[in-house]
Amino acid sequence: MANDDIILRVERYDPERGPRPYAQSYRVPVRKGMMVLDALNYVRDELDSSLAFRWSCRMGICGSCGMMVNGMPKLTCQDPVDRYRVRAIRIAALDHFPVIRDLVSDISDFMEKLPNIQPWITRTEEKPLSAGEYLQTPEERALYANHAACINCMLCYAACPVYGLDERFLGPAAIALAHRYNLDSRDQGEALRAPYLSLSHSVWECTFVGECSEVCPKHVMPAESIQREKLRLALRWLLPRAAFRRRP
Amino acid sequence: MTLRVLPRRRVYRRRMTLTWWVKNPRYVNYILREASSAFLTVFAVLYIVQFALLAAGAGPYGRYLAFIKSPAWVALNVIILIFALIHTVSWMFLATAATPVRIGAHEAPSWALTISGLVIWLAISVGVGYVILRG
Ligand code: SF4
Ligand code: FES
Numbered sequence: 362m363a364n365d366d367i368i369l370r371v372e373r374y375d376p377e378r379g380p381r382p383y384a385q386s387y388r389v390p391v392r393k394g395m396m397v398l399d400a401l402n403y404v405r406d407e408l409d410s411s412l413a414f415r416w417s418c419r420m421g422i423c424g425s426c427g428m429m430v431n432g433m434p435k436l437t438c439q440d441p442v443d444r445y446r447v448r449a450i451r452i453a454a455l456d457h458f459p460v461i462r463d464l465v466s467d468i469s470d471f472m473e474k475l476p477n478i479q480p481w482i483t484r485t486e487e488k489p490l491s492a493g494e495y496l497q498t499p500e501e502r503a504l505y506a507n508h509a510a511c512i513n514c515m516l517c518y519a520a521c522p523v524y525g526l527d528e529r530f531l532g533p534a535a536i537a538l539a540h541r542y543n544l545d546s547r548d549q550g551e552a553l554r555a556p557y558l559s560l561s562h563s564v565w566e567c568t569f570v571g572e573c574s575e576v577c578p579k580h581v582m583p584a585e586s587i588q589r590e591k592l593r594l595a596l597r598w599l600l601p602r603a604a605f606r607r608r609p
Numbered sequence: 610m611t612l613r614v615l616p617r618r619r620v621y622r623r624r625m626t627l628t629w630w631v632k633n634p635r636y637v638n639y640i641l642r643e644a645s646s647a648f649l650t651v652f653a654v655l656y657i658v659q660f661a662l663l664a665a666g667a668g669p670y671g672r673y674l675a676f677i678k679s680p681a682w683v684a685l686n687v688i689i690l691i692f693a694l695i696h697t698v699s700w701m702f703l704a705t706a707a708t709p710v711r712i713g714a715h716e717a718p719s720w721a722l723t724i725s726g727l728v729i730w731l732a733i734s735v736g737v738g739y740v741i742l743r744g
Contacts, residue, residue: 376619432632459620467620500714522636525625569703570639585719588707 365391367442369400371412372453373463382460385409386449391442397450398426398437401464414464421578424512427519428464429453434519436578455519457528468515474531477557478539483550501546508541508586510579517573517583529562533573533583536564540586543593549608555597564590641692642699648692701726 366388374382387404398416405412416426419438426437431451442450458466488495517533524530539558543551558564567587574584597605630636662673676682705722 374621380621382621456623459622461618461620522629572635575635585706589709592707
């Protein structure tokens, strides 16, 4: 074995083969600057074309290459293999999602929940087209900018034990996105999102483990967003309606 | 052309184990923080019992004062104190992360809020300790 070879120990699953996953190891020569995703692509190109995994952009934008690497959720296209000082790197599909095949997980649960928080600019009063666009100052944009960076990679769900124990939980990224639109000066939808966010499997189910923010590759800070939504919802319930100025 | 309906997908679900929280130090930290609330509850209950004994008169309260000098009792209180400190310090980190404090157009960084919170907490503790120990 060449000195700079690594072993990828992949948890594979093939529904045709049986109900349980099985481990398979591959030896991969390390190149300079190699990411875990590059190592997987080497396996598929050179060793075993049956290995299934998702990826697209290779630059941390599309959010499709999330996997468990040595037990931690990682964007594999941004995860250098030389970070792991061990010879064997364990790779598995993201925690807490059903596995369809090998490293491909089924995230439809998130996709089905997402529209409920209306992750778009919601207006109760539309301005006529002639009034022009909805303008925003740089300061107003800065309020939500980091929450808007989410790439739906689902690392935060894989890191969240609350979601792992109860998949009815709305989960980190969805709530962070609700928070992002609630903070947007052009949005008027907070009152419409509030009933859904107040349901029992929404913000109040979060116990602030905080790991979602630790693993998020885009610094969206979902954990903090959830607590801030709790605060906003509590104030909404406590204070008279007049306290909430309608946005223009 | 006939439309073939795909069979329902067979998926594999990896379940969480009972020891899920051991594999990551941040999860251990979280479990300690959650566990601390149990110890704080014990402390609160004992505190109320202590008041009840005080109200019951000198006899019962005197026996209680003798009892709390036992090593087991002191040990329990030391454990409660450790968990109370874990709880307080972690609360300072969490509460400040959750509370947006805006100064002008900018949000105050949460580390600044955490440090301020810890300093205020220490100052109040020292003040209260001084008043109690002096009296
Ligand atoms: S919040 Fe972060 S970790 Fe979660 S899906 Fe968005 S980018 Fe990924
Ligand atoms: S391949 Fe697009 S984020 Fe990794």
